[in-house]
Amino acid sequence: MVSKFETCGFHFLLFLHVTYGDMSYSFPEEMKRGSIIGNMAKDLGLETGTLSNRRARIDTDGTDKRYCDINLNNGELIVADRIDREGLCGEKASCILKHELVLENPLELHRITFHIQDINDNSPQFNEESINLEIRESAVRGARFVIEEAHDADVGQNSVQQYSLKKNDNFILAVDGNTIELVLEKELDREKQQEINLLLTALDGGSPQRSGTVVIHVTVLDANDNAPVFSQAVYKASLNVFYTHTHTHTHTHTRARALPPSLPHSLTHSLTHCVAYSLAHYNVVSLIDCPWLSDFLMLTFIS
Numbered sequence: 001m002v003s004k005f006e007t008c009g010f011h012f013l014l015f016l017h018v019t020y021g022d023m024s025y026s027f028p029e030e031m032k033r034g035s036i037i038g039n040m041a042k043d044l045g046l047e048t049g050t051l052s053n054r055r056a057r058i059d060t061d062g063t064d065k066r067y068c069d070i071n072l073n074n075g076e077l078i079v080a081d082r083i084d085r086e087g088l089c090g091e092k093a094s095c096i097l098k099h100e101l102v103l104e105n106p107l108e109l110h111r112i113t114f115h116i117q118d119i120n121d122n123s124p125q126f127n128e129e130s131i132n133l134e135i136r137e138s139a140v141r142g143a144r145f146v147i148e149e150a151h152d153a154d155v156g157q158n159s160v161q162q163y164s165l166k167k168n169d170n171f172i173l174a175v176d177g178n179t180i181e182l183v184l185e186k187e188l189d190r191e192k193q194q195e196i197n198l199l200l201t202a203l204d205g206g207s208p209q210r211s212g213t214v215v216i217h218v219t220v221l222d223a224n225d226n227a228p229v230f231s232q233a234v235y236k237a238s239l240n241v242f243y244t245h246t247h248t249h250t251h252t253h254t255r256a257r258a259l260p261p262s263l264p265h266s267l268t269h270s271l272t273h274c275v276a277y278s279l280a281h282y283n284v285v286s287l288i289d290c291p292w293l294s295d296f297l298m299l300t301f302i303s
C-alpha cells in the first residue's frame with residue numbers, strides 16, 4: 001500500500017522529470033486566427049516530424065481557454081482564438097497567458113508563457129455624451145469646476161494622456177493627474193450669453209492616436225448685477241411746478257421703466273414737492289428722498 005506522503009512525492013518527482021524549461025512568446029493582442037507567433041519545433045531544436053510522432057499538443061491549465069495551437073506539420077505556433085487584452089487582463093499593466101506543450105513517448109511538458117502586448121484599439125470615452133453645468137454669472141475669475149475624467153480601456157501610453165478644450169471666450173482647462181477642471185478665465189454675463197457650449201477632447205498616447213469628446217453645456221444663471229434700466233434714454237414732459245411763485249417749466253428727465261403711465265393724484269403732489277425742492281438747490285435732484293419714485297434715478301432740469 002502506498003502512503004499519502006509517498007503519492008505526493010511520486011507526483012513531485014514526476015513533475016520535475018518531465019518539465020523542460022519555460023518557453024516565452026510576446027505578441028500583440030487581436031491578431032487574426034491562424035497568425036504565426038513562432039516556431040516551437042525550431043525553438044525546441046526538434047525535427048518537425050518529431051512533433052507529429054510524439055503527438056504534440058497545446059494544453060491549458062484546465063480552466064483556461066486555449067488561445068494558441070501548434071501546427072504539427074511545420075511546428076508553427078498559431079493564434080487559435082481571439083486574444084483581447086482588455087477582456088483578459090483589464091487594467092493590469094502586464095497580461096500573461098499560460099499554456100503547456102505536451103509531448104508523449106516519453107512524456108515531456110514545456111510551460112509556455114504568452115505576454116500579450118496592448119494595442120491601441122480603444123478610444124478615450126467620457127461617461128456621458130454631454131455634461132451640464134450651471135454657473136452663476138457672479139462667479140469670479142479663477143473659479144474652478146470639476147469635470148468627470150475620460151476612460152480608455154487600453155493601458156499605459158494607449159490610455160488617456162491629455163485633454164484639450166476648444167478655444168472659447170470664458171474658460172481654460174486645468175489638468176492635474178486625474179482631476180480635470182474648467183477654470184473661469186473671463187467672467188460670464190448672463191445678459192450677453194445665457195448658454196455656452198464647450199468642446200472637451202480626451203486624447204490617448206497611442207499610434208495612431210485616438211480621441212473622445214464631450215460637449216459641456218454651461219447654463220449661465222442670473223445674478224442681480226444690473227440696476228433698473230431706463231426704458232428710453234430721455235423722456236420729455238411738461239410739469240407744473242409750484243414754489244415761490246407759480247411758473248410753468250419744461251423739463252427733461254430720465255424715466256425708469258417701472259414708472260406708471262400716469263401718476264396717481266397723491267404722487268403728483270409729491271412729485272411737485274420734490275421737483276420744487278430740487279429747483280431751489282441744484283437743478284439736479286437725486287430722488288432718494290422720494291421713495292415713491294424709486295424707479296427714478298435722476299431728474300435733470302433744462303429750464
Ligand SMILES: [Ca+2]
Nearest residue numbers: 084085086121
Ligand atoms: Ca482589445
Ligand SMILES: [Ca+2]
Nearest residue numbers: 118119121154
Ligand atoms: Ca488594447
Ligand SMILES: [Ca+2]
Nearest residue numbers: 122154158204
Ligand atoms: Ca486607447
Ligand SMILES: [Ca+2]
Nearest residue numbers: 222223224225
Ligand atoms: Ca444679471
